[in-house]
Amino acid sequence: EEPIISGIAFTKDEAQLTVLGVPDQPGVAYALLGPIGENNIEVDMILQNVSELTDGAPLTDFTFTVHTGDFEAAKALLEKSAADLGARQVSGESGVAKVSLVGVGMRSHANVAARMFKALANENINLRMISTTEIKISIVIETKYLELAVRALHDEFELDQPPQKVESE
Amino acid sequence: EEPIISGIAFTKDEAQLTVLGVPDQPGVAYALLGPIGENNIEVDMILQNVSELTDGAPLTDFTFTVHTGDFEAAKALLEKSAADLGARQVSGESGVAKVSLVGVGMRSHANVAARMFKALANENINLRMISTTEIKISIVIETKYLELAVRALHDEFELDQPPQKVESE
Ligand SMILES: C[C@@H](O)[C@H](N)C(=O)O
Numbered sequence: 001e002e003p004i005i006s007g008i009a010f011t012k013d014e015a016q017l018t019v020l021g022v023p024d025q026p027g028v029a030y031a032l033l034g035p036i037g038e039n040n041i042e043v044d045m046i047l048q049n050v051s052e053l054t055d056g057a058p059l060t061d062f063t064f065t066v067h068t069g070d071f072e073a074a075k076a077l078l079e080k081s082a083a084d085l086g087a088r089q090v091s092g093e094s095g096v097a098k099v100s101l102v103g104v105g106m107r108s109h110a111n112v113a114a115r116m117f118k119a120l121a122n123e124n125i126n127l128r129m130i131s132t133t134e135i136k137i138s139i140v141i142e143t144k145y146l147e148l149a150v151r152a153l154h155d156e157f158e159l160d161q162p163p164q165k166v167e168s169e
Numbered sequence: 170e171e172p173i174i175s176g177i178a179f180t181k182d183e184a185q186l187t188v189l190g191v192p193d194q195p196g197v198a199y200a201l202l203g204p205i206g207e208n209n210i211e212v213d214m215i216l217q218n219v220s221e222l223t224d225g226a227p228l229t230d231f232t233f234t235v236h237t238g239d240f241e242a243a244k245a246l247l248e249k250s251a252a253d254l255g256a257r258q259v260s261g262e263s264g265v266a267k268v269s270l271v272g273v274g275m276r277s278h279a280n281v282a283a284r285m286f287k288a289l290a291n292e293n294i295n296l297r298m299i300s301t302t303e304i305k306i307s308i309v310i311e312t313k314y315l316e317l318a319v320r321a322l323h324d325e326f327e328l329d330q331p332p333q334k335v336e337s338e
């Protein structure tokens with residue numbers, strides 16, 4: 001199936017929060033996210049990779065992004081939950097942007113993603129986070145690289161209209 | 170905006186591969202994914218969380234999933250790239266399943282995701298990986314929990330038709 005790239009979407013004014021070293025056990029994701037939702041803080045993406053054994057306990061990092069304006073409130077809630085769970089630390093970065101290549105038929109999208117990653121690497125842009133689905137390949141980068149990233153992808157995928165900022169991306 | 174849950178999708182016969190301790194520097198994601206795509210191995214999801222300083226160097230883990238049948242070939246390619254990059258190790262799990270809650274209007278989907286995580290935690294199902302977008306909340310679990318997970322979400326979200334396995338999910 002040939003992938004069709006329909007465009008580039010991005011959001012800026014995002015903040016990333018990560019709880020480092022959480023126990024990889026049932027109930028932990030709920031414990032971390034519950035208070036955030038209950039406080040009506042909007043969450044854009046949630047990301048958690050597999051755990052590793054650290055001194056015999058399986059630990060992983062739980063990350064999500066919020067609007068920059070909610071960074072402090074979310075951080076405070078997380079620090080409380082993190083302490084209860086015995087997590088190591090809460091860290092964050094309040095100036096990140098998400099850039100996504102949007103398309104269809106990207107099921108085996110390894111080649112499309114590799115092209116995207118190469119285009120960004122050529123501009124020396126570091127990919128802080130990566131998260132993909134069949135219709136969207138998203139990366140999170142520092143906000144200062146946003147314009148450069150969008151142009152690089154625009155050029156690489158020969159998207160002839162100016163990139164659209166998609167508010168609800 | 171009220172979220173509308175349209176259904177549950179899942180894929181089984183997936184295998185997860187992770188390169189542990191890769192340098193968080195431009196070009197690394199491309200170095201890892203390039204050979205996979207060039208060898209025509211289909212990749213379902215790619216997931217990478219933020220890095221942590223380990224002995225002064227920022228390191229992270231790079232994960233992707235493939236069909237179970239491609240596990241060995243992909244692992245061999247990764248081990249080669251991992252060695253070139255000085256990554257710590259390649260690990261994998263060849264029996265995982267992805268379960269996704271699919272909907273619209275889930276922009277501030279913290280509450281929907283929290284409900285999903287709680288329903289699964291109540292069944293003692295461990296969430297190995299989590300990855301979300303505005304229209305899909307995906308988790309990766311051990312294959313043995315797949316049926317239990319789908320039923321739990323089916324009940325929690327009162328989805329009255331039997332869950333559909335979506336091959337192209
Ligand atoms: C880390 C967290 O996701 C845990 N695995 C859980 O199931 O809740």
Ligand SMILES: C[C@@H](O)[C@H](N)C(=O)O
Binds near residue numbers: 126198199217229231
């Ligand atoms: C780890 C990897 O994603 C790296 N940050 C890169 O930009 O390629």
